[in-house]
Amino acid sequence: MKIVKLPKNKTNDFIEHLQSFGEVHAPQKKGKKSCAFQPVTDPSKVLIGEEGFLRTILPLKKYFHKPVDTLLKFSPKTGFEDAYEEEGNKVIFGVHSCDIHAILSLDRVFSGKYVDTYYFRRRKKVAIIGISCVPDDLCYCQSMGTSFVEEGFDLFLSDVGDGYLVKVGTSLGDDMVSSAGDMMTGYGDSDINEYKRRINEFPSLFKTKVDEADLPAILDMEYKSEIWEEMGNRCFNCGICSMVCPTCFCFDVNDEVCLDGETGERKRCWDSCLFKSHAMVAGGHNFRESRADRFKHRFLHKHQAFMGDFGRPSCVGCGRCTQDCPADIHFVGMVKRIKDDITCVHSGEEEK
Amino acid sequence: MSSRTIKVDHLYRVEGHGGIRVELDGKKLLDVKMEIFEGSRFFEALIRGRHYNDVPMIMCRICAICSASHRLVAIKAVEKAIGLEVSPQTKRLRELLILGEIIESHTLHLFCLAAPDFLGFPGVAAMAERHGDVVKMGLGLKKLGNQIQEIIGGRKIHQVNAEVGGFGKVPEEEQLMELRRALEDKLGDALEAVAFIESITVENITKSPSIFSALTNGEENYSYTGDTILVSTGETMPVEDYKKLTNEFVVNHSHAKHSLYKDKPFMVGSLARLYLNRQKLKGKAGQEMKRLEKSFDPDNILWNNLGQAVENLQSMERAIEIIDQLMGDGYREEEIVKPLKIKGGSGSAGTEAPRGTLYHSYTIDSDGLVTDADVITPTAINLENMEKDIRAATILAIDDAEEDLKLKLEKVARAYDPCISCSVHLVDLRKEKNSQP
Amino acid sequence: MPKPKVGIFSLTCCEGCQLEILNCEDELLDILGAIDLVSFGMAQSNNLDIDLDIAFVEGTVVQRSEVAILKKIRDRSKLLVAIGACATNGGVAAIDYDKDREELKRIVYGEAGDFIPSITPAALHEHVKVDFALQGCPIEKHQFINAIGYLLHGDLPLLPEYPVCTECKRKENECVLVQHNIPCMGPITSAGCDARCPSHYLGCDGCFGPVDEANVAMEYSIMKEKGMADDEISRMMQVFAAKSPIIKGQFKGD
Amino acid sequence: MIDFARKSLLDNPYLPQQCRIVASTPQTDDTMLFRVRLEDDRLAESFSHMPGQFVQVTVMGSGECPISIASSPTRHGFIDLCIRKAGRVTDAFHNLGQNALFGLRGPYGNGYPVEVMEGNSLLIVAGGIGMAPLRSLLWYALDHRSRFKDVILMYGARDQEDFLFKGELLSLQGRDDVKTLLVVEKDPDNSWEGDVGFVTELFDDVDLDPETTYAAICGPPVMYKNVIDKLLDCGFSKGRILMSLERKMKCGIGKCMHCSVGFKYTCIDGPIFTYWDAINMREII
Ligand SMILES: Cc1cc2nc3c(=O)[nH]c(=O)nc-3n(C[C@H](O)[C@H](O)[C@H](O)COP(=O)(O)OP(=O)(O)OC[C@H]3O[C@@H](n4cnc5c(N)ncnc54)[C@H](O)[C@@H]3O)c2cc1C
Ligand code: SF4
Ligand code: SF4
């Protein structure tokens, strides 16, 4: 693996330099307290690391699996046409390890026997530049095994105080650093020591920890637990947790018809398995009628079902769902209750 | 010829439900009534006991076409009642929002509701088949007004963004610049619109002089806000004294109260504003008004249409000016200002809505709850004057065939651009029927 | 295929939903080209009393005469579409639906207003069968245009069945409720407005009415946690859909 | 990691092919058998599927929905779809009319594991519209008759009006290489010549060797439970009971998640599941 160093005072220059590889997107202020991946016009507005953990409102999936996407155009005269519109190259800068893991997870979902072309045509156009981070109270990527990444990035920047050690993951990444001239320097012993120090210290920075071991089986045993009813009563089925989750990908597909009553577009938009309509079929039968069932379904899909499919949970521990839930549902607390505190699951108070 | 009744059962192409009824005995005019059968929603009653923050949200639902005016004048009255002062930037943005409404409402009225009368079509759909370009131009201008309301207010109708104390989120600079470009683009159309309306409204079918009233802000520019009431008879009064002007009372044929000033009907709206304030017009609108001055005829209610066309042009020019001022003064994000402590009180405010002066007045207690409310709308004010003009028009056209006469009466009523939803609501509790001072 | 005969009607309201139809400036001529608009009081005078394929009706029923008008419209229309908060849930006119009409009348008009007719404000479905409803105060133009497209195609329109929050998050808004403790009705309000209020740092007022399965009890307790008093919450929830069963259930126990 | 150079990334699996209705035969009040053919002759001739698979059917503007292929892969050049009016798309499909074009993509789903089933006896148990996917399997077996030991069909409908493929199935009763047992639940005017009752009652009429038989079931949820009980009583292993499941579907290719049950997708892991799969996954029935 090729590793070089980017001194911090060159970061903005480097971001500027990346524009020649595509439109650079990076976390920047959105709203009053939050941030979001947005196109960079002024590198000094990019928010990375230093101010503490910055969890973007929406994860990276918005670039590949759009909130609302037009799949097809149709007309009785011309039949069906692919409505995909070619997009330019993008460089997404400042992606945390958990979010990179999430993209790897979506890559698996959208490939397989049938490949989702809409996802991959966009995915191919995007370079990912990861960056190390310092967890906040809600992060538990360490517990989910997503606090480090070995793949899925073109470059990965690890903070070593006065600069970043830049791991080069792909040949495109190599082009990015090679063409950066003297923005990049070599690294020395002190950098290596600092890197190691941080890596060793990292696990101790997590305030939230859960143990997922054997959770699938435990979840199966707790299939009839009271906790689902309790959560079902609490949940708004507002869909926020699914929208903000970097690994939720459900979508709904519907046709829209133009004013001529015959031509139109087939659109898909982000959906949530918490919606009543999600498993409801013609005639009104619903395979997951109660909110408790649906709540359980989402939770089980993250922590149990996905295991069966891909050998790991789909939750990457980013903390978004817990942060944004308007009903104050603490998803990590849920894992803990189910996993650790058997007596707590069957009755008792929610720990939060 | 014996007694007969001429009835326009349902006055179409206006906002709301109303009709005209004229009773004749031979050539003698017995009675004229503007009948209003819109249902009552009792706004002034249902706002009682609500928090002042709910006032704009609920009261703007009195009427959609002038929802921005209702919203902003309610906000202003509430702010006066609780003693809240907002930033100059907020005031400018509010004025911009009003201008958007004036543009939207005037062009809707001119092109979609009134113009078909003069070109002999039953409605805009039919008119579009023959005059597609004119309709497109009108809709383009209307859209511009909506664009302003959407950007400043967050929605074309019932703007969510304007609240007591300021704006939830001030529009982005780039959005304002985009608006400015759109406004510049359409100035030519606005000029053409004046020429078009001029070409179709000429005939004076009422020949009936009116008393006019409008607000003034004491500044140099032609404005839709102000705290002083001007009356064409020469009096002025502060807006707090609006009841001396309006004197509303209930009449049996209408769910809207009527107004008389010193026992005489009076008029508010474009024509009234032009009559009282036209010397303040500047720019292209000023030039147009100079050009039209020779033919300016305040006794001709159809001039209200032409007046709206001039105001439309003026509003667009003024909007550009405001955007420039906003940018010049260091445009910035601002939070909604909140009172440190609510002291109870009363506040009255007026604004020039597209159809004329609109008054809201509230009393708020120390918990911030509304204890009393009063709303007086321009259409309600104009009803008496409208009946006066319909009377005049009937007399002039008494020999016309019934259909022609009806159309003339409709033209008169429609020229007021009546907004009937607006007009229906409470009369002041403290006032008895016909108890004018 | 002949163009469908369409009527647009209005009962008592601000007429904002009709106006929103006229606000389809760019699409208006296309809409008029696709349908045969036989009745639209706000925009034309040549309105016919003939049988209709689709009737769009806005407004609240607040006087007996309107019940008759509405029944007539129902009788002559294959499909009756309620448009807006007033027509679907009673809207602002029904805020005080449970108060004595005579008393309200007296407050507003005094003794002189006795002749003014008034009955308990009602949504359309309380008097006639409604086939479909577009929500909002006012309705949203894109929903109306889409609805026309679907109806022309021969299907009932599709509307989102999820709450405002979903739209709010798809737009990547910062949550005003979670991040700023601003009371927001988003979690229990039907989507469709593109999260207008939260996009302006304001709590959703609930103008699209309660979403199917709205968890009103939870909204209540979250608002309490955010420091609102009972009467404040009660006022907040009873503006646009006080009469809807799901809201009534929380306050009137039925 | 994904190989972005893969060519298949560009093939759009969501794009339907134009397909034409060539014939339609009413079955019941709300159900019609459509014979359809892909417009592109090359595609029409090369189209192949497994019994039990389904296609995604589009009516432009109304949307898309999954429909089982009711014809056997042994018959080429056309596809049979038996569609019951149940909502938006299916209603619109019925309104399309003769010769109309619609969209079709597929086939999807796993289908019946016919290679494994061959050499065994085949028991087909169908209820109501559940006959549609099983018709494909039935004709597959009959067209490859030598590959199977006994072939037994049990079909039950609510009443005669609800009886699908009536002529076709009745005519099978004349064949001696297939045991055809047909019942209706109700026969108010006594015009039904066969048995009246439930499919489960037909088990008394047959001799089954659970060791060498595969049972394929499709029908309404209530039927599953009763039929499965019967089969288990007979000694069937859970792996020899094959069920066709129905779930909401939007994409048909394992992406949209609507049909997920546990860690399975009905669309790509199913719709054919063994009874073992079913009890192993919560909420499947
Ligand atoms: C594998 C499979 C095979 C099927 N085979 C047949 C068949 O051969 N004949 C037949 O008549 N029906 C069949 N169905 C059921 C058929 O798919 C539904 O009746 C149909 O989707 C209803 O769609 P709709 O648009 O008419 O109804 P709506 O209620 O308007 O449904 C809207 C959308 O929801 C989804 N949906 C609704 N109900 C179902 C459902 N039961 N299953 C899957 N998706 C649903 C579809 O995407 C549909 O377009 C099958 C279902 C599955 C899963
Ligand atoms: S389930 Fe929650 S914590 Fe896990 S990845 Fe999704 S949003 Fe993040
Ligand atoms: S701001 Fe309101 S609508 Fe938006 S996500 Fe938060 S609670 Fe939901």
Ligand code: SF4
């Ligand atoms: S956010 Fe709520 S109140 Fe605001 S426009 Fe949307 S539905 Fe209406």
